[in-house]
Amino acid sequence: MEIITGVERRRQWRDDEKLRILAELNQPGVKFSEVARRHDISRGLLWQWRDAQRRGRLVAEAPGFLPVQVVSDLAASAPAGASGAPLPACAPAVEDEPDDRIEIVLPDGTAVRVAATISATTLRRVLAVLRT
Numbered sequence: 752m753e754i755i756t757g758v759e760r761r762r763q764w765r766d767d768e769k770l771r772i773l774a775e776l777n778q779p780g781v782k783f784s785e786v787a788r789r790h791d792i793s794r795g796l797l798w799q800w801r802d803a804q805r806r807g808r809l810v811a812e813a814p815g816f817l818p819v820q821v822v823s824d825l826a827a828s829a830p831a832g833a834s835g836a837p838l839p840a841c842a843p844a845v846e847d848e849p850d851d852r853i854e855i856v857l858p859d860g861t862a863v864r865v866a867a868t869i870s871a872t873t874l875r876r877v878l879a880v881l882r883t
Contacts (some may be wrong), residue, residue: 764818769800776801807879857881 753860775786776797787794801811851867863873 766809767811769809770804772797773800773804803825807875810879812881 754807772786772790772792775781776783779796783794783797787797800809853867853869855878856864857863863877863881865877
């Protein structure tokens with residue numbers, strides 16, 4: 752039994768706690784209602800957290816800035832991938848035409864090239880898929 756004195760307030764869940772609870776749902780044989788009951792939260796809240804996780808709004812690490820290096824020739828300065836082999840370079844841009852693509856090279860060597868006009872939501876979804 753829980754006795755609450757004073758004004759009842761909503762609990763504030765940290766992202767790492769939410770992710771830890773959501774990870775329990777991935778265990779074989781675990782029921783949604785059991786996890787909700789164990790942590791004394793509603794199933795609806797679990798569904799909201801799961802939806803936020805799937806949409807990339809609830810992630811394990813906080814977004815941050817990474818160093819950026821602008822180079823004129825990708826083939827000459829292509830970083831080595833995880834296997835030590837150089838990453839494939841994209842075709843060089845014609846001098847008269849500006850290149851409106853953004854290239855993102857992840858630590859494992861995966862390269863993602865997208866148009867500069869891509870929406871933040873779409874880019875977040877693409878990166879979320881690559882992290883899994």
